[in-house]
Amino acid sequence: MRKKEVNILPVRSFGDSLNGKALAKFKIERLKLPGEEQEFKVAAHRHDYYHILFITNGLGQHTIDFETYEIKPNTIFFVSPGQVHSLEVDKDTDGYVITFNSDFYLLNNSVQKLLDYPFFHSLSNIPVIYLSDEAVEIRDAADDLYEEYKSSEKGRENMLRALLEVFLIRASRLYHHPLASQTPKHLAYQLRKLEALIDTHFKTYKMLDDYAGMMFISSKHLNSLCKKGLNKTVTNLIHDRALLEAKRMLLFTNNSIAEIAFDLGFTNKSYFMKFFKKHTTLTANEYRTQNNMGYSK
Numbered sequence: 001m002r003k004k005e006v007n008i009l010p011v012r013s014f015g016d017s018l019n020g021k022a023l024a025k026f027k028i029e030r031l032k033l034p035g036e037e038q039e040f041k042v043a044a045h046r047h048d049y050y051h052i053l054f055i056t057n058g059l060g061q062h063t064i065d066f067e068t069y070e071i072k073p074n075t076i077f078f079v080s081p082g083q084v085h086s087l088e089v090d091k092d093t094d095g096y097v098i099t100f101n102s103d104f105y106l107l108n109n110s111v112q113k114l115l116d117y118p119f120f121h122s123l124s125n126i127p128v129i130y131l132s133d134e135a136v137e138i139r140d141a142a143d144d145l146y147e148e149y150k151s152s153e154k155g156r157e158n159m160l161r162a163l164l165e166v167f168l169i170r171a172s173r174l175y176h177h178p179l180a181s182q183t184p185k186h187l188a189y190q191l192r193k194l195e196a197l198i199d200t201h202f203k204t205y206k207m208l209d210d211y212a213g214m215m216f217i218s219s220k221h222l223n224s225l226c227k228k229g230l231n232k233t234v235t236n237l238i239h240d241r242a243l244l245e246a247k248r249m250l251l252f253t254n255n256s257i258a259e260i261a262f263d264l265g266f267t268n269k270s271y272f273m274k275f276f277k278k279h280t281t282l283t284a285n286e287y288r289t290q291n292n293m294g295y296s297k
Contacts (some may be wrong), residue, residue: 208223
C-alpha cells in the first residue's frame with residue numbers, strides 16, 4: 001500500500017541547518033511583553049524541539065497529548081519534541097517560554113542527560129510541576145537565563161547551557177510525581193531508556209524480546225523492571241505509545257484509517273481497528289468524529 005501523508009497539524013521548527021545538520025538552538029522569551037494585556041489562545045501544534053512554559057502569573061488551560069492541565073501561578077510545563085499541545089490563558093498571564101533542541105543541550109557534554117529528567121519523553125510521568133510559594137531558586141534560575149539571553153557578554157552560549165542545566169536540575173528536584181519520586185535512580189534510568197526506545201521504534205518493533213535485546217537484558221528481567229517501576233508490562237507501554245500516535249493521526253491528519261494502520265505498522269486495517277476499539281471502546285471513525293475540536297486549523 002502506498003502511504004499518503006497529509007498532515008494538517010502545524011509543526012514548529014527552528015528550521016536552520018548547516019550542510020543538512022540541525023544547528024544548536026536556544027531561545028527564551030517573555031510570555032507577555034510589558035504593557036500587553038490580552039487573552040490568547042494557541043491552537044494545537046507540535047514542535048521538533050523541547051519547549052518549557054513557566055507561568056509566573058495567570059490562569060488558563062494547557063492540553064498536552066489529550067490531557068488537560070490547569071494553568072495557575074508558579075506552574076512549569078515541559079513539552080517534548082513531537083508532543084501535541086494547545087493552550088488558552090487569560091490577559092494577566094505572564095512568565096517565560098524556553099525552547100531548545102537536543103544539540104544545544106548536548107554541547108555542554110553534561111553528565112546529566114535529557115533522559116534523566118522525568119518530565120521529558122514519558123508516557124508514565126506527568127509533564128507539569130506546580131510550585132510552592134517557597135520555590136524561589138528555580139524562579140531565580142529562569143530570571144538568570146533570561147538576563148543572560150539578552151546580554152552580549154563573552155561566553156554567552158556556554159553560560160546559557162550551564163544555566164539551562166541548572167534550571168532543569170532544580171526542576172527535577174521539585175518534581176514529585178509518585179512514580180518518579182518512589183523509583184530508585186538506577187531503575188528510573190532504565191525505564192526512561194526503555195520509553196525512549198519505544199518512542200523511537202514502536203512502529204517497527206512491537207515485541208518484548210525486541211526491546212530486551214536493545215537493552216542487553218533478558219526479557220523476563222525487563223518485564224520485571226517495568227512492572228516494579230510502572231506497574232505495567234513492556235507490551236502495555238508499546239500499546240500505550242501506539243495508541244497515542246493513533247489518536248494524534250486520527251485528529252491531526254486527513255489520512256484514512258487504512259493509511260494510519262499502515263503507518264503504525266499494523267499488518268492490516270482490521271487488526272488496527274480491533275486494537276483501537278479494545279483500548280478506547282470507540283471505533284477509530286467514532287473517535288475521529290467525536291473529538292474533532294477544530295485543532296486542524
